Amino acid sequence: MRIIARLDIKGPNLIKGIHFEGLRVIGDPNQYATKYYKQGADELLLIDCVASLYGRNNLLDIIKKASDEIFIPITVGGGIRSIEDAEKLFLSGADKIAINSKAINDPNIINDLAKNFGSQAIVASIQAKKYDDKKWLAYYENGRENSEKEVLEWVKEVEDRGAGEILITSIDREGTRDGFEMELCDQFNSICNIPVIYCGGMNSKNDLINFKEFSECDGIALASILHYNQTDIEEIKSYAKQINLKVRF
Amino acid sequence: MKKIVIINCGGNLLSLTRAIKKYENNFLITSEINEVENATHIFLPGVGAFNKAMDVLEKKNLRITLQNLNYEKVYLMGICLGMQLLFDSSEENGISKGLGLIKGKVKKINLDNEDRKKKLKIPNIGWHKIIINNKSKIFDDTNRNLDFYFVHSYHAHLKNFDEIKATIKYGSNNLAAVVKRNNIFGCQFHPEKSGSNGLKIIKNFLELN
Numbered sequence: 001m002r003i004i005a006r007l008d009i010k011g012p013n014l015i016k017g018i019h020f021e022g023l024r025v026i027g028d029p030n031q032y033a034t035k036y037y038k039q040g041a042d043e044l045l046l047i048d049c050v051a052s053l054y055g056r057n058n059l060l061d062i063i064k065k066a067s068d069e070i071f072i073p074i075t076v077g078g079g080i081r082s083i084e085d086a087e088k089l090f091l092s093g094a095d096k097i098a099i100n101s102k103a104i105n106d107p108n109i110i111n112d113l114a115k116n117f118g119s120q121a122i123v124a125s126i127q128a129k130k131y132d133d134k135k136w137l138a139y140y141e142n143g144r145e146n147s148e149k150e151v152l153e154w155v156k157e158v159e160d161r162g163a164g165e166i167l168i169t170s171i172d173r174e175g176t177r178d179g180f181e182m183e184l185c186d187q188f189n190s191i192c193n194i195p196v197i198y199c200g201g202m203n204s205k206n207d208l209i210n211f212k213e214f215s216e217c218d219g220i221a222l223a224s225i226l227h228y229n230q231t232d233i234e235e236i237k238s239y240a241k242q243i244n245l246k247v248r249f
Numbered sequence: 250m251k252k253i254v255i256i257n258c259g260g261n262l263l264s265l266t267r268a269i270k271k272y273e274n275n276f277l278i279t280s281e282i283n284e285v286e287n288a289t290h291i292f293l294p295g296v297g298a299f300n301k302a303m304d305v306l307e308k309k310n311l312r313i314t315l316q317n318l319n320y321e322k323v324y325l326m327g328i329c330l331g332m333q334l335l336f337d338s339s340e341e342n343g344i345s346k347g348l349g350l351i352k353g354k355v356k357k358i359n360l361d362n363e364d365r366k367k368k369l370k371i372p373n374i375g376w377h378k379i380i381i382n383n384k385s386k387i388f389d390d391t392n393r394n395l396d397f398y399f400v401h402s403y404h405a406h407l408k409n410f411d412e413i414k415a416t417i418k419y420g421s422n423n424l425a426a427v428v429k430r431n432n433i434f435g436c437q438f439h440p441e442k443s444g445s446n447g448l449k450i451i452k453n454f455l456e457l458n
Binding site: 090116120249 | 367398401
């Protein structure tokens with residue numbers, strides 16, 4: 001299980017919201033990125049959370065700086081609309097890119113990106129909102145727009161189109177610290193053939209126990225719980241070890 | 250005089266250059282034949298697909314250059330796809346010829362039923378502890394938890410097993426993680442993305458002479 005630190009960024013700031021709304025400034029993204037690297041994060045996830053809205057990605061400078069002292073993989077998302085956008089991010093230090101809004105409107109971009117950069121570099125980001133018992137719809141534009149796509153169908157499509165990994169965020173749990181939406185995670189666990197990063201709602205290290213039957217290739221992405229110093233990555237990993245979850249030390 | 254070169258086939262070279270910069274200030278990112286011919290330490294990174302990367306090397310006339318270097322003297326390190334390029338061939342996107350510097354074939358990782366039950370996946374993305382089969386200077390001073398970051402769907406089947414220096418266990422598979430023949434090294438993982446252990450590997454490689 002990979003323990004991944006997620007940093008949502010708006011302009012020059014690390015921010016955090018609840019259900020992707022009410023964004024609060026936390027601090028300097030590079031300072032937090034370095035802190036999580038030193039704590040033993042397995043990867044970093046940097047998301048420009050207003051990029052789609054304004055049709056741009058502001059992360060180039062932030063990644064360039066971040067990758068100076070950080071020697072773990074960095075995934076970057078937000079506002080990627082073309083091969084050129086992706087290329088700029090890769091040349092600035094991104095190892096993988098996460099794509100959502102553009103893929104919803106033009107799914108072929110996943111095929112194109114995978115062909116150009118390899119599946120291993122393409123993360124399909126899916127934002128899921130529950131609408132019925134065990135049914136979720138995929139949202140985009142940072143949780144604002146409803147694509148009317150069934151999440152469990154959409155995930156098969158992105159996999160077929162060549163995504164190498166999935167980032168699944170539960171909008172209902174995002175920022176709430178109510179625990180992961182395990183019904184959704186279980187569904188993904190049973191249908192996905194590629195690695196999945198689960199995101200949204202982690203409340204405490206005890207939540208890890210839910211992932212005991214999951215693939216060692218999968219990951220969980222943490223934000224609030226780390227930003228607000230509820231716990232740190234070292235503590236999470238010690239606990240993972242205690243319950244025999246395979247993690248890196 | 251040490252002369253360090255990173256072969257530019259496109260892709261993200263930033264983290265590799267930054268890792269090298271921690272130990273050496275003088276190095277070149279290049280695809281010029283004469284620079285590669287005069288190098289003492291060469292990095293062959295590589296992301297994307299095998300056949301595409303070979304096409305780039307071919308177009309820049311680097312295939313023959315790399316095949317003709319004297320690896321009793323020159324040190325070469327292939328990273329991830331760069332390691333796979335060292336072998337005779339790969340079955341990624343149909344069969345393509347590689348550099349043929351180490352005998353063996355690159356094949357897709359094969360998961361059996363047990364592996365599927367454990368929900369192992371392809372690509373293999375994540376950190377794995379390597380198991381060292383054969384000592385090499387390249388592992389000096391790394392710490393006891395030899396975790397490295399892997400991201401790959403294909404792996405090398407070597408003809409000569411003694412050229413495998415380290416492996417990882419991935420379900421039922423033992424995958425080659427570090428290979429070496431003469432002064433040619435290959436790492437299936439990304440040392441530049443593997444925290445302090447990865448940096449040690451890069452430092453050790455740069456200190457070889």
